[in-house]
Amino acid sequence: MSEKLWGGRFSSDITDDVLRYTETASVDSRMLEHDLWQNIAHVLMLGYAGINTESDTRALLAGLLEMEGTRADGGLKLDIRQEDVHLNTEFMLIERIGPVGGRMHTARSRNDQVQTDARMVTREWLLDASEELLLFAQDLLGCSEAERETVLPGYTHSQAAQPISAAFWKAAHAQALLRDAARLMDSWKRININPLGSCALAGTTFGLDRDYTSRLLGFDAPMANALDATSTRDWTVEVAASAASGAVNLSRMQEEIVTWSSNEYALVEVHDSFATGSSIMPQKKNPVVAELARGKSGRAVGALVQLLVMEKSVGLGYSCDLQEDKPVYWGALDTYLDTIRLCRRQNLQTTFNGTRGRELCWDNFSTATEIANILVSRFNTPFRTAHRFTGDLVNAALAAGHTLRDVAFTTAFLRDEHDIEISEADMRQICDPLNTLRSYISAGSTGPARVAEQQAQSLSDVAKRLTETRQMRSRLGEAKAESLRTARSVVSGESLTEFTMEVGV
Incomplete structure (x- = not known):
């Protein structure tokens, strides 16, 4: 037996x-x-x-x-x-x-138990991950004022594009982190509902008070349908999808750190505590946290796919297929949260080389667009014509082995080929990457004043959302405290009926 x-x-x-x-x-x-x-x-x-x-x-x-x-x-x-x-x-x-x-x-089954427990664990993870993302964004947005003028080359198609600042780059990644946190917390209203009391799939003949258990467990309300409550795993898919998206965003950030810390770029210096050396090559400093953040993002993506595959062929009513959610689900959430925390700590000790960034912008024609813009604003040239003239200039400079530093060549070419007179001193100001950076004025741009606006607005949003997250955590703590307090009062001899009436059940 x-x-x-x-x-x-x-x-x-x-x-x-x-x-x-x-x-x-x-x-x-x-x-x-x-x-x-x-x-x-x-x-x-x-x-x-x-x-x-x-x-x-x-x-x-x-x-x-x-x-x-x-x-x-x-x-x-x-x-x-x-x-x-x-x-x-x-x-x-x-x-x-x-x-x-x-x-x-x-009046209970493991089917509603596991759903209840898993939702309770997940909502605490949501609060942890959301808070870490918000704090990471806060760190990025709260960088020094000097970084608003720390010049870096921006890239499109992996080719040098236009000058940006380190603060602008950080603010861009902060926006992604804020969306990641918002996606996670948007799932709260679909997760913080109570399956307990649904039993195996059909409910029970006992007269349960599911509102009472919902309050004691910190849920917003009971789930409406017992069969759905015990069967659904779509909420794990939703959280896994948000985690996968967030992990990919972190991976993209760390890809830039890895690339820019190479000797060829020399734009970023990762602190020694987030790097390791080579077992054979003494000169090596490998940004391993950033590299692993890229690799570990695959766990979140893989978990999402596995959860979808697990769920797609299981009809309503519990099947043991569904218990395969936990190993991959918990693993993906743990890895993502660890990655947020380590990347955040790494960021606090990562330095950007603005001098090197300025040199690269000079050498890679990153301010050529500003010459075209000057032709439009100062010489009333149609932009498409100005684009053509500037492209001719870049092509000629490359052929002759010049960069935009060579203002004598630049001004002579525009004068001789297109009858445009710009002084060498003026051209040097136009093409200087820092001056270009300072000249951006459109909303959302890399101009120092505009970046300061982005930082202030987003930091205010972070503060508000951190307060909301901590209030939600406090409410969960209060719900557990009430459960334990009520239990102790009953054990000590107080009538359960009188106690529950007293607290307004």
Whole structure:
């Protein structure tokens, strides 16, 4: 006969290799705190609804509070022989208080349990990841005033384009991080709804108060349909998609760090604490955190694909296919959060070489567009004609081995070929990358004043969103505190009915 908690119908237990193949306890440890919190809320509701007696409710809560204390001290471990976190906590409770522990699982299934736990873990991860993204954006936007005039070559098609500033580059990546945080938190309203009480798929004949458990667990409301509540995994796909998009954004940022830190560019210096050397080449300094951020983005992308494939062929109603979400889902979320944190720390100690950036802009004709703009604004030349004249100039300079530094050649060419008179001193000012940077005035541009506006506006947005995120975290803390406080009051002898009426259930 099977010794499993579900084993009444079975004449023998599963074999060890089947257990190893089917268990999830090895990846469920992160849900242990939330499973205990959920158990306490469920037991309180069963007692309040009159489904369990007050004496049984006190016994169950006393055991659960003892287990929660042991967990908080690091002494509660999951056993894979009990398959998952839910059977583990139930088995531990029965061991502590005897057969009455079996009353905890009334009007509940592992199907609604796992969905509830996973949503509870995910919403805390959402708060952690969102806060880290906002702090990263805050760091980027709060760079020194001097970086608004630290010249870098901007690139399109991997070719030098126009001068930008380090602060402008940071502000651009900060905008992406802000969108990443917004995407994550937009999923909150679809995640913070309560599956508990849906049971296996059809609900139950017991008169549950799902609003009560929703409040105790910090959810906004119960899920509307029990079959949907236990079946859906679209919310994991949504979070994984946001994580994949965010990881790709970080990868793009780190790609620039890797490229620009090479000797050929020499635009960026990564701090030694975020680099390693070569086992054979003594001169090497490899930006390994940035490189791994690129590589690890694949985990988030891969998890998204695996979740979609896992879900696509599973109809409504629970199937064990769905338990394959956790290893890839948790792994992707952990890796993404680690990457945010490390890239943020790396950024704080990364320096940009504006002198080198200015040299590259000179050498790569990055200010040629400004010559065309001057022809438009000062000489009333149609832009397409000005573009042609400037292109002729660049072509001739390249053929003759000149750059825009050679203002004598530049001014002579425009005078002789196109009858345009610009003094050498004037041309030097027009083509100087720093002067060009300072001259940008359009909204959203790289001009120092415009970058300052972008920083101020976005920093205000960051502060507001950080406050909102921390308030949401505080509400979750208050919900758990209320659950534990209520449980302790019942265990100490207070009537559950009177207590719940007192707190306005």
